């Protein structure tokens with residue numbers, strides 16, 4: 001299982017004004033990656049390519065040696081990759097359980113015992129039955145981010161991508177969420193890729209990519 005980017009190039013307006021060019025990397029299961037870089041360096045752009053929300057201007061992305069473009073971006077998003085955002089992006093008038101259930105419904109996946117799958121995903125992120133039926137608007141920021149992570153986990157996708165997932169959280173909650181992502185990478189053998197500007201998050205990752213001067217520098221912790 002590998003997610004590969006091969007010679008990818010991206011720019012918004014003109015090719016001369018590229019954000020990155022000819023970047024080749026391989027992302028492996030069981031590994032937590034952090035993407036660091038200054039504001040405006042292109043971290044979110046790279047993530048949107050890895051998440052199948054956009055395609056590179058040059059080069060290609062493949063999963064298990066199949067081109068993402070060939071399988072179709074929607075298909076790739078539905079089957080392979082789940083995304084977690086800084087702002088949680090939950091339906092706040094619904095409970096945690098309903099938020100995860102909605103994601104399952106949208107995906108079209110049919111579980112033999114849906115309730116058990118949803119409850120298990122929520123339990124995995126540390127949310128028990130006392131919390132999962134409450135409106136998410138009544139949960140703390142850290143708990144809401146856990147709901148968003150459970151929503152990403154329930155479909156059992158191989159790639160979990162997160163854009164500044166701890167950006168709204170305090171230090172202690174950040175450590176807990178980072179530990180959770182690490183557990184998902186190491187114990188569930190997933191490819192976890194996190195964009196962050198926080199050194200604390202980067203330090204806990206297995207591999208750091210630093211977007212610097214339009215190039216990626218790779219560093220192993």
Ligand SMILES: Nc1ncnc2c1ncn2[C@@H]1O[C@H](COP(=O)(O)OP(=O)(O)OP(=O)(O)O)[C@@H](O)[C@H]1O
Pocket residue numbers: 012013019037038039040041042043044045046197
């Ligand atoms: N839709 C767009 N059209 C044109 N330029 C864009 C667009 N989206 C982003 N950019 C520009 O591309 C550059 C990279 O943006 P991106 O959001 O990927 O950076 P980032 O490293 O994630 O930044 P931050 O840490 O501030 O979120 C920025 O200069 C930004 O202004």
